[in-house]
Amino acid sequence: MQSFKTASDRRLLAVFILCVAVTLLLIFGPAAYAIRLSLYQAKTFVSPWTWVGLDNYARVLSDPVFWHSLGVGLIFSLSAIVLQVLLGTAFALLLNQAFPGRALMRGIAILPYLLPTIVIAITAQWLLDGSMGLWTHWAMDLGFGRPHWFENPVSAMAIIILASVWTWTPFVTVCFLAALQTVPASLYEAARVDGAGPVMRFFHVTLPMVIPMLLVVILLRSIWMFNKFDMVWLLTKGGPLHATEHLPILAYREAFLQYDLGGGATVATLSFILLSVLLVLYFHFVPLDEKEAKA
Amino acid sequence: MNAFTRPAEARTVAPGAEAASHGNAAGNRRRHSVAGRLGLFVGVCLMGIWSFFPIYWMIVSSLRPERDLFRTPTFIPKTLDPHLTSYQNLLWLTDYPRQFLNSLVVAGAVVAITLVVSVIVAYVISRYRVPGKSMIIGGMLYAYMFPPMLLAIPLLSIFAKWGIADSLLSLVIAHCTMTIPLGVWLLWGFFKAMPMHLEEAAMVDGCTRAGAFFRVVLPLSLPGIVTVAIFSFLLSWTDYVFALVMISSDNLKTLPLGLASILGSFDARWGELMAGATLITLPLLVIFILLSRYFIQGLAAGAVKG
Numbered sequence: 001m002q003s004f005k006t007a008s009d010r011r012l013l014a015v016f017i018l019c020v021a022v023t024l025l026l027i028f029g030p031a032a033y034a035i036r037l038s039l040y041q042a043k044t045f046v047s048p049w050t051w052v053g054l055d056n057y058a059r060v061l062s063d064p065v066f067w068h069s070l071g072v073g074l075i076f077s078l079s080a081i082v083l084q085v086l087l088g089t090a091f092a093l094l095l096n097q098a099f100p101g102r103a104l105m106r107g108i109a110i111l112p113y114l115l116p117t118i119v120i121a122i123t124a125q126w127l128l129d130g131s132m133g134l135w136t137h138w139a140m141d142l143g144f145g146r147p148h149w150f151e152n153p154v155s156a157m158a159i160i161i162l163a164s165v166w167t168w169t170p171f172v173t174v175c176f177l178a179a180l181q182t183v184p185a186s187l188y189e190a191a192r193v194d195g196a197g198p199v200m201r202f203f204h205v206t207l208p209m210v211i212p213m214l215l216v217v218i219l220l221r222s223i224w225m226f227n228k229f230d231m232v233w234l235l236t237k238g239g240p241l242h243a244t245e246h247l248p249i250l251a252y253r254e255a256f257l258q259y260d261l262g263g264g265a266t267v268a269t270l271s272f273i274l275l276s277v278l279l280v281l282y283f284h285f286v287p288l289d290e291k292e293a294k295a
Numbered sequence: 296m297n298a299f300t301r302p303a304e305a306r307t308v309a310p311g312a313e314a315a316s317h318g319n320a321a322g323n324r325r326r327h328s329v330a331g332r333l334g335l336f337v338g339v340c341l342m343g344i345w346s347f348f349p350i351y352w353m354i355v356s357s358l359r360p361e362r363d364l365f366r367t368p369t370f371i372p373k374t375l376d377p378h379l380t381s382y383q384n385l386l387w388l389t390d391y392p393r394q395f396l397n398s399l400v401v402a403g404a405v406v407a408i409t410l411v412v413s414v415i416v417a418y419v420i421s422r423y424r425v426p427g428k429s430m431i432i433g434g435m436l437y438a439y440m441f442p443p444m445l446l447a448i449p450l451l452s453i454f455a456k457w458g459i460a461d462s463l464l465s466l467v468i469a470h471c472t473m474t475i476p477l478g479v480w481l482l483w484g485f486f487k488a489m490p491m492h493l494e495e496a497a498m499v500d501g502c503t504r505a506g507a508f509f510r511v512v513l514p515l516s517l518p519g520i521v522t523v524a525i526f527s528f529l530l531s532w533t534d535y536v537f538a539l540v541m542i543s544s545d546n547l548k549t550l551p552l553g554l555a556s557i558l559g560s561f562d563a564r565w566g567e568l569m570a571g572a573t574l575i576t577l578p579l580l581v582i583f584i585l586l587s588r589y590f591i592q593g594l595a596a597g598a599v600k601g
Contacts, residue, residue, distance in 0.1 A: 003424050008504060016419040019412045020431055023475050026468065027438040030449035037449065045452040094338045105339055107587060109346050113594070114579045116533035118551040119572040122558055123353045126565055134352065134368045166349070174594045227442030230535040234555060248444045255448055256540075268445045279440055283433070 031272070037265035044259060056266040065242070065250065066267065073246030073271075076157065076232070077225040080164040084221060085214070087165060088172025093202075095173065096180050106177075113170035121234035124163050153243035156236050160244055164231055168224075172217055179213040180206065212285075219282045226275060247271040350576075357381050357569035364565055381566035382574075391571060393546060394553035401463055401549060402531040405470045409527040410520060412471075413478025418512070420479075421486035422494075432483060439476035446472055447540040454541070461543050469537040474527040481526075481593065485519030486512070522593040525586060529579065550575050 004013045038056055040049040060066050095106050112120075127135045128149045139147045149155045183206060191201045229248040232238065238245030238253065245253070247267055255264025356364065360376040385391050420428055447469065454465040489512065497507040513520070535551040542548055548556070554571045557564065583590055 002422060006504075009423075012415075012419060013423070016415055016425075019416050023412065023416075023471075023479075024431075024434055024438070026450075027441065027446065027472050027476070028434070030446045030453060030472075031441065033449035033453065034445055037452075045455050090338075091342055094335065094342055097335055099335060099339060105343060107583070108343055110587075110591070110594075111350060111583075112346055114529070114576075114583055115350070116535070116551055116575055116579075118533075118535055118554050119353070119576055120349070122554060122568050122572050123349050125558065126356060126569065127349065127352060129565070132364060132368065132565065137368055166345070170346075171594065174591060223440050227444065229442075229444050230539075233539075234535070234558075248442065251444060251448075261448075264448065268442075268448065272442070272445050275440070275442065279437065282440070 034265045034272075035269050037261060038269045040262050042261040044261065049262075052262065056262045057270075060263060060266045060270065066247075066270075068242065069245050069247050069250040069267075072157075072242075072244060073226060073248075076161060076164075076244070076246055077222060077228070080161050080168075080225050081218060081221050083161070083165040084169045084172050085218060088169045089176055091169065091173040092176035092180060095177055109173055110170045112167050115167070117167070117230045118234060120163055120167055121231065124159065124235060128159065150236060151240050153240055156240055156244050160232050160235050163235060164225065164228065167231070168221065171221070175213060175217045176210065179210040183209045215285055216282070219278060219285065223275060223278050223282070226278070227271065353569050353576075354573050357566065357573045359566070361566050379570075381570040384564070385567045385570045385574070389557070389567065390545065390548070390553060391550075391574075394548050394550045395574070397463060397547060398532060398549040398551075401466050401470065402528050404463075404467045405474055405531040406524050406527045408467070408471055409474040409478045410524060412475050413482050413523060414513075414520070416475075416479045417482035417486050418508070420483055422491065432480070435476040435479045438472070439480065441472075443473065443534075443536040444540075447537050451540050461541065461547065463547055466538060466541045466549070469541055470527075470531045470534060473530050473534075474523075477526060477530070478523040481523050482516070482519050485516045489515060518589060518592070521586060522589045525582060525589055526593050528582070532575075532579065 002009075004010050037049075039051065039053060041052045041056070042049040091109055095102065095109060099105075127133050130136060130146070130148070136147060136149075139145075147155070149159060187205050187209070188201060191205050196204060227248055229252065232244055232246060232249055233252070236244045238249040248271065251264045251267040251271070253264075254260045254267060355372050358375045358379070358381075359372050360374060361380060363372065363374060416431075419425060420431065425431070450465075450469055450472070451460060454460045454462075454468075459465045493511050493515070494504075494507040497511045498504065502510060533551065534549075535555065538549045538552045539555075542552060550571075554568065554575070557568055557571065
């Protein structure tokens with residue numbers, strides 16, 4: 001580690017401070033601004049704000065719509081996370097076997113992660129299109145009648161969950177694969193000598209070795225799934241009749257469609273407080289000083 | 296003890312590396328039984344169909360003649376459109392080329408700014424005694440977890456005050472709030488893992504600090520820099536949330552926003568939509584095929600928001 005001695009060191013320091021200050025300001029500034037906005041009543045950004053203290057919070061928290069959205073968000077994110085982790089684990093175990101064309105299959109398994117959300121949303125809507133969609137035709141061929149995918153609350157929820165699982169499973173797959181390759185082969189040899197079958201080896205050798213990684217992956221996925229706006233907005237817009245309206249969509253709708261910026265900011269702040277619990281957990285599991293010590 | 300806690304070391308365990316590495320799982324060395332091999336085959340096929348089918352359907356639909364789209368769909372298309380009408384319509388009759396350019400300009404600017412800022416910040420943090428170092432790194436990591444919607448709404452209001460609302464510049468700044476924390480975080484891992492005596496040796500040999508940086512540190516950290524560039528591009532190119540909030544003029548729309556507005560119009564032109572979706576994906580596919588090593592490395596470092 002060096003201190004800033006020469007003139008060029010000091011110039012570098014000045015640039016560094018500028019970069020850090022601007023970046024952190026651009027991120028924490030708006031966050032603080034959103035929290036401040038939640039204490040006011042405001043229709044638009046240009047109209048005058050009226051101080052209302054915690055009224056927005058009282059209003060939002062006593063509104064059943066908020067609790068409904070919270071519930072929807074929990075159902076959506078928890079099911080999506082569980083399915084992603086299960087599927088990602090299965091894919092990683094498959095891709096860790098030796099078979100011809102493995103490199104290609106690894107590439108294909110990662111592909112969904114690469115696609116922009118808009119592409120996934122459009123393709124899903126095309127597959128499910130009411131008159132020309134491939135899956136609509138299949139469902140009719142199987143004798144289900146003409147399905148109304150997006151009009152039914154259950155199938156609408158299933159669509160956003162499955163689309164999210166499809167997109168973000170590769171994240172789990174890649175992390176799990178990376179962790180699998182740190183498991184020493186000697187452990188498997190020892191387990192085999194002791195007579196452990198493949199299932200036993202998975203639960204007693206693989207799983208304990210990858211649990212720390214898995215915890216972090218689940219936390220990261222939770223943090224990001226809970227706030228996923230674009231996938232849900234592009235597929236269902238929160239419908240039918242708010243059946244898939246979770247907190248990010250509620251915040252957007254209040255702020256921009258109902259011209260209640262204060263209310264929208266309140267919902268955003270509340271969901272950020274909930275999220276912070278997960279963030280604290282994340283920093284607890286992956287403490288910075290531990291990384292520091294190993295550096 | 297995993298890829299997350301030590302990003303720089305993710306390199307050594309990147310899944311792209313073949314089984315030759317020290318401790319790969321046992322299955323690799325043993326021959327499978329017939330049932331095992333059959334199970335593996337079925338599993339791999341199912342995984343391939345699950346992952347690739349929607350992409351296949353998107354590409355095929357964009358290549359079929361329009362009248363075919365209205366008929367009962369067949370799994371393998373009977374006819375392909377030799378004139379690529381969907382693509383022609385998209386490119387000549389819609390704002391798509393304009394939006395493609397907007398997206399490219401925004402993503403290019405985001406990548407450039409992210410690289411410069413994150414290289415400076417990460418390098419200084421890893422090499423100098425900086426007060427509040429863990430605060431800065433922690434702040435960046437914390438910022439990286441912020442939901443875009445929480446930032447987008449107040450950012451718009453701040454940009455409105457500055458008079459740059461509804462401009463590509465505002466979108467570039469907004470995207471940088473995602474990409475710079477990521478860049479600093481990833482590059483910090485790289486610089487930290489690079490022994491300091493390499494630069495010291497260069498400086499003993501008569502390089503200035505800047506010379507040592509450009510001739511030794513930068514070339515050696517190229518994999519990290521490429522990874523940061525790829526992910527900054529990816530985040531900016533695929534972003535919908537920030538663009539939705541920041542941009543309202545038609546001529547400033549980026550690709551995801553433009554496609555979403557075609558989708559929202561009363562009669563959805565599926566052929567054009569599929570062509571548009573395929574064309575957005577194309578640059579990403581090219582990057583992925585050429586640079587998949589860096590891509591997987593970044594993913595395994597737990598770097599990417601999604």
